[in-house]
Amino acid sequence: MPSFKLNVNNTAYTVDAEADMPLLWVLRDLLNLTGTKYGCGVASCGACTVMIDGNAAYACQRPVGTCVNKKITTIEGLSADGSHPVQKAWQKAGVPQCGYCQPGQMMAAAAMLEKNKKPSEETIAEVMSNNLCRCGTYHRIKKAIHIAIEDINQ
Amino acid sequence: MQKETINRRHFIKLSSFTSGSLVIGFMLPGLPALALSPADCEFFQPSAYLKIDKSGKVTVLVGKQESGQGVDTAFPMIVAEELDVDFKDVKSEIAPYGTLKEGEHDTGGSQSVMTMYDSLRKAGAIAKAMLISAAAKVWNIKETSCAADKGEVVNTITMQRIKYGELVCQAAALPVPKDVTLKNPKDFKLIGKAEKRSNLNDILTGKTKYGLDIKLDGMLFAVAERCPVLGGTLVSVDDAAAKKVPGVIKVVSYKGTGAPMHVRAGVAVIATNTWAAIKARKLLNITWDEGSKNNESTEELFKTFAAKAKTKPAIEVFKKGDVSSFANKNEITATYAQPFLAHATIEPVNFVAAVNGDACELWGGLQLPDWTVNTIAKECNFKKEKIKVNLTAMGGAFGRRLHFDFAIEAVRIAQQIDKPVKLIWERADDIRFQPYRPANYHLLKASTDDKGHLAAWQHHVLGTPVAYMTEGPNTKHPEEMDGADKGFCYAVPNILTGYTPVDFNINRGWLRSVDICVNTFPVESFIDEIAQQQHKDPLDFRLAMLENKPDFKTGDDPGAMTQSPARIAAVLKKVAEKIGWKEARKPNHFIGLATHSFIFAKSYAAHAIEIELLAPKKFKITRVVAAIDCGLVINPDGLLNQMEGGLAFALTQTLKGEITVANSRVVEDGFFSYELLTYAEMPPLEIYIIDSKEEPGGVGEVGLSTVAPALCNALAAAGNRPRNLPIRNEGFSWVYA
Numbered sequence: 001m002p003s004f005k006l007n008v009n010n011t012a013y014t015v016d017a018e019a020d021m022p023l024l025w026v027l028r029d030l031l032n033l034t035g036t037k038y039g040c041g042v043a044s045c046g047a048c049t050v051m052i053d054g055n056a057a058y059a060c061q062r063p064v065g066t067c068v069n070k071k072i073t074t075i076e077g078l079s080a081d082g083s084h085p086v087q088k089a090w091q092k093a094g095v096p097q098c099g100y101c102q103p104g105q106m107m108a109a110a111a112m113l114e115k116n117k118k119p120s121e122e123t124i125a126e127v128m129s130n131n132l133c134r135c136g137t138y139h140r141i142k143k144a145i146h147i148a149i150e151d152i153n154q
Numbered sequence: 155m156q157k158e159t160i161n162r163r164h165f166i167k168l169s170s171f172t173s174g175s176l177v178i179g180f181m182l183p184g185l186p187a188l189a190l191s192p193a194d195c196e197f198f199q200p201s202a203y204l205k206i207d208k209s210g211k212v213t214v215l216v217g218k219q220e221s222g223q224g225v226d227t228a229f230p231m232i233v234a235e236e237l238d239v240d241f242k243d244v245k246s247e248i249a250p251y252g253t254l255k256e257g258e259h260d261t262g263g264s265q266s267v268m269t270m271y272d273s274l275r276k277a278g279a280i281a282k283a284m285l286i287s288a289a290a291k292v293w294n295i296k297e298t299s300c301a302a303d304k305g306e307v308v309n310t311i312t313m314q315r316i317k318y319g320e321l322v323c324q325a326a327a328l329p330v331p332k333d334v335t336l337k338n339p340k341d342f343k344l345i346g347k348a349e350k351r352s353n354l355n356d357i358l359t360g361k362t363k364y365g366l367d368i369k370l371d372g373m374l375f376a377v378a379e380r381c382p383v384l385g386g387t388l389v390s391v392d393d394a395a396a397k398k399v400p401g402v403i404k405v406v407s408y409k410g411t412g413a414p415m416h417v418r419a420g421v422a423v424i425a426t427n428t429w430a431a432i433k434a435r436k437l438l439n440i441t442w443d444e445g446s447k448n449n450e451s452t453e454e455l456f457k458t459f460a461a462k463a464k465t466k467p468a469i470e471v472f473k474k475g476d477v478s479s480f481a482n483k484n485e486i487t488a489t490y491a492q493p494f495l496a497h498a499t500i501e502p503v504n505f506v507a508a509v510n511g512d513a514c515e516l517w518g519g520l521q522l523p524d525w526t527v528n529t530i531a532k533e534c535n536f537k538k539e540k541i542k543v544n545l546t547a548m549g550g551a552f553g554r555r556l557h558f559d560f561a562i563e564a565v566r567i568a569q570q571i572d573k574p575v576k577l578i579w580e581r582a583d584d585i586r587f588q589p590y591r592p593a594n595y596h597l598l599k600a601s602t603d604d605k606g607h608l609a610a611w612q613h614h615v616l617g618t619p620v621a622y623m624t625e626g627p628n629t630k631h632p633e634e635m636d637g638a639d640k641g642f643c644y645a646v647p648n649i650l651t652g653y654t655p656v657d658f659n660i661n662r663g664w665l666r667s668v669d670i671c672v673n674t675f676p677v678e679s680f681i682d683e684i685a686q687q688q689h690k691d692p693l694d695f696r697l698a699m700l701e702n703k704p705d706f707k708t709g710d711d712p713g714a715m716t717q718s719p720a721r722i723a724a725v726l727k728k729v730a731e732k733i734g735w736k737e738a739r740k741p742n743h744f745i746g747l748a749t750h751s752f753i754f755a756k757s758y759a760a761h762a763i764e765i766e767l768l769a770p771k772k773f774k775i776t777r778v779v780a781a782i783d784c785g786l787v788i789n790p791d792g793l794l795n796q797m798e799g800g801l802a803f804a805l806t807q808t809l810k811g812e813i814t815v816a817n818s819r820v821v822e823d824g825f826f827s828y829e830l831l832t833y834a835e836m837p838p839l840e841i842y843i844i845d846s847k848e849e850p851g852g853v854g855e856v857g858l859s860t861v862a863p864a865l866c867n868a869l870a871a872a873g874n875r876p877r878n879l880p881i882r883n884e885g886f887s888w889v890y891a
Binding site for chain 1: 220221222223224350351354355357358359360361362363364366367369375400401427428429430432433498499500501502547548549550551552578580581791795796798799800801802803824825826830831832833834835836839
């Protein structure tokens with residue numbers, strides 16, 4: 001079985017996996033980083049959103065073979081203690097209900113704000129519509145993103 | 155592992171409940187009831203509901219299963235209120251399965267706060283009384299000279315204070331009082347104040363362990379291929395190619411079950427990781443015997459509904475006066491229909507099972523763990539006491555995890571391998587093999603008298619009942635008539651309602667808001683339609699049949715529910731006032747209203763929805779106003795979150811949610827074909843909470859049922875009334891802000 005060197009949350013890992021295994025299952029089953037969630041496996045829900053070299057990516061769509069020499073960030077690495085501006089904003093807005101989709105929501109929002117500190121409503125809606133929330137916390141996600149925008153632009 | 159965990163179930167000895175009052179009073183076996191030395195006690199646990207450690211930290215053990223509805227916050231708030239502690243010193247944990255009486259872990263029907271409110275208050279008050287007794291002993295004063303304040307007992311003579319944490323060992327040694335005085339609700343400091351979720355930081359840092367996140371030593375991963383037709387059987391499987399996939403350990407088959415859970419016959423691939431199992435599954439070559447019921451379709455089902463609707467209902471449900479004297483007199487008739495729906499939790503169902511000889515240990519999210527254990531014991535041949543359950547957080551439930559088909563499957567798979575196995579349902583499995591919200595069809599007839607008052611009302615509901623699946627087709631009560639039975643809220647002198655069950659070969663189950671949602675859409679649409687036809691104001695038309703009408707019982711038994719037309723009217727008036735119903739409207743803007751009671755959770759809600767019409771069947775939702783009366787509110791923030799989420803859930807099924815069946819197979823297979831409301835589609839929402847001193851009601855399901863009729867009534871006001879959900883099928887399209 002091939003072996004791959006990965007940089008996840010600034011930690012070096014070596015994993016033995018088939019090259020086509022999606023990063024999602026590498027993170028969850030092999031590295032026990034279960035904050036990245038499985039929702040669909042086909043890029044339809046956004047629950048597995050992580051950052052790869054600062055860009056939002058569906059971990060279910062990235063074979064591990066394509067993830068070498070890249071900087072992978074998961075919810076566990078967004079901050080050690082929930083202190084990332086996006087996490088603080090989610091806290092302040094009291095976003096979650098069941099919470100299952102929220103790591104993916106926050107990773108999508110964090111990646112968006114890395115690129116654009118003052119996204120327009122249209123940009124926010126376009127980006128965040130890739131992440132489904134069955135509990136329907138969209139109002140609070142919106143509120144939280146605006147709190148985060150205010151925070152990072154201070 | 156097995157032995158230790160099985161024994162843990164008996165670690166805490168339960169006392170019996172008395173007359174629905176409360177537990178309280180089990181002790182930890184092995185510890186003496188009295189004369190504990192401080193070194194011997196880790197914490198003070200006067201009941202199954204809470205423990206306090208030496209640092210004064212309070213852990214509330216939540217017996218209802220958290221799936222986003224916020225019991226992990228509401229329950230600690232109720233306990234903390236009576237205990238008089240700072241909420242920041244309180245955390246919540248899942249009450250271990252087996253520490254509560256049978257049935258108490260059951261979670262559903264928006265019943266959690268309603269049913270546990272008194273017990274949780276008493277649990278907090280008893281703990282406080284024992285801490286006060288302990289402090290009184292320390293100070294050698296009367297208990298009446300002590301008071302509790304923010305996690306401390308105060309000596310009201312000297313004003314000395316002792317922290318709760320310093321009293322835990324003394325308190326643990328005291329007898330548990332049988333009775334305590336509860337606070338006067340006017341003295342509440344915490345209940346009614348908005349609090350953030352108790353485990354928020356765990357969720358936000360990815361630490362919360364949902365069922366799918368469970369990992370055990372040596373655990374293997376499984377996915378399963380299931381018979382495409384319910385009731386079919388496995389003929390043969392060629393697994394040679396599947397077994398060659400690196401990581402695959404074993405391929406096993408298992409039989410289906412009948413009622414209550416209707417597990418399909420399946421073939422599971424067990425592997426060292428999920429991906430290997432998913433890949434290998436695709437290589438299975440299976441021959442199924444589909445059985446005879448393999449050619450049913452929703453297209454035919456709705457034709458059957460329409461044909462049967464014209465005949466007398468199979469079951470007469472509610473009769474008042476005599477509708478026949480009004481037959482054909484100013485009669486208005488309409489039909490409404492709603493499709494099968496899937497729960498579509500973002501965390502697909504999954505389950506971990508480990509079988510070791512005659513013992514079995516389970517991990518996962520379950521809304522009805524007792525029924526699960528009882529059924530697994532029967533279906534999989536275990537003694538009930540040999541089944542150990544570890545409950546986890548749930549990534550959404552909405553009724554999906556009231557069903558436990560997936561748990562039975564996991565056990566059947568684990569029975570064939572000597573390691574713990576996690577069964578994962580892929581998204582396509584989740585959408586294709588659900589216990590679906592039943593499809594339903596409604597024929598309504600109404601007659602008005604010479605003054606235009608509603609004189610006769612007939613409602614024939616046709617459906618594919620859940621009870622046919624859970625209990626079998628011989629069930630005595632298949633009817634799904636909440637909102638269309640004796641609890642029908644409008645004062646109409648002559649009423650006849652009935653139900654006709656139609657069987658159909660896919661599984662059905664309970665979905666958030668159940669038959670109240672099913673029946674509120676036709677009832678609130680048809681009331682509106684009658685008003686429109688009579689050229690009456692839909693608000694005034696409703697209020698004339700609600701206001702000044704007394705509360706009434708919906709049955710003769712002592713436990714019968716109470717219907718309150720006045721509270722239904724009050725939420726309706728509130729949304730009408732706030733949306734400006736009587737005011738002039740902007741050009742091309744139209745408003746629809748709907749109201750209801752979520753009767754078995756003692757809560758009432760209404761919606762007013764304003765649309766802007768952009769083309770005859772194209773619209774934008776410009777305003778949504780909701781009002782809710784759920785009695786005393788425990789956590790206003792939790793209530794608002796449920797109402798916001800309820801709108802999203804209801805809009806999904808109003809606009810686009812639909813499961814269709816062809817050849818007895820569900821056509822949709824994921825979020826591309828079973829679409830959910832997105833961030834961009836969520837309209838603005840204003841929520842008004844009725845200030846009420848009534849006992850607390852449930853809120854998890856109350857924000858859904860009036861959304862579809864309010865939107866459809868707005869579209870009707872604009873010229874086209876949708877009578878079939880989702881409205882996309884009637885050619886409606888929408889744009890969003």
